[in-house]
Amino acid sequence: MKLHEKIRFIRQLKGWSQEEVANQLEMSVNGYGSIERGETDVKLSRLEQIAHVFGMELLELFDLNEKNVFNLIGDHTQFHHSLISSSSIEPTDFKHELEKANLINEQLQKEITYLKEEITYLREMIKSK
Numbered sequence: 001m002k003l004h005e006k007i008r009f010i011r012q013l014k015g016w017s018q019e020e021v022a023n024q025l026e027m028s029v030n031g032y033g034s035i036e037r038g039e040t041d042v043k044l045s046r047l048e049q050i051a052h053v054f055g056m057e058l059l060e061l062f063d064l065n066e067k068n069v070f071n072l073i074g075d076h077t078q079f080h081h082s083l084i085s086s087s088s089i090e091p092t093d094f095k096h097e098l099e100k101a102n103l104i105n106e107q108l109q110k111e112i113t114y115l116k117e118e119i120t121y122l123r124e125m126i127k128s129k
Contacts, residue, residue, distance in 0.1 A: 004038035
């Protein structure tokens with residue numbers, strides 16, 4: 001995966017538009033788009049800014065490849081991630097990461113259930129008025 005493809009991949013993974021990232025980088029959308037298309041030779045300082053906007057270290061951006069495992073934890077607006085190289089991780093670590101993901105999923109399901117109940121309650125209150 002080429003560097004510009006990694007940048008596009010992470011932006012899309014976060015669900016951000018090119019415009020959103022360009023604004024955070026204080027550059028034009030066309031300028032940022034040319035980075036994602038690999039048309040621009042990007043300076044190291046700009047790559048550091050991009051990594052910062054994505055909430056990651058520059059080395060993590062360079063190390064990203066198809067064999068990495070993403071551990072994404074979201075709060076609906078902000079995503080935090082850690083990259084774990086599949087070549088340096090033990091099977092027990094994968095099991096641990098899976099357990100963590102399952103716990104996060106369970107908590108999210110509880111939150112969804114609570115919010116659905118809250119919506120139902122609020123709809124009933126509105127109907128009764």
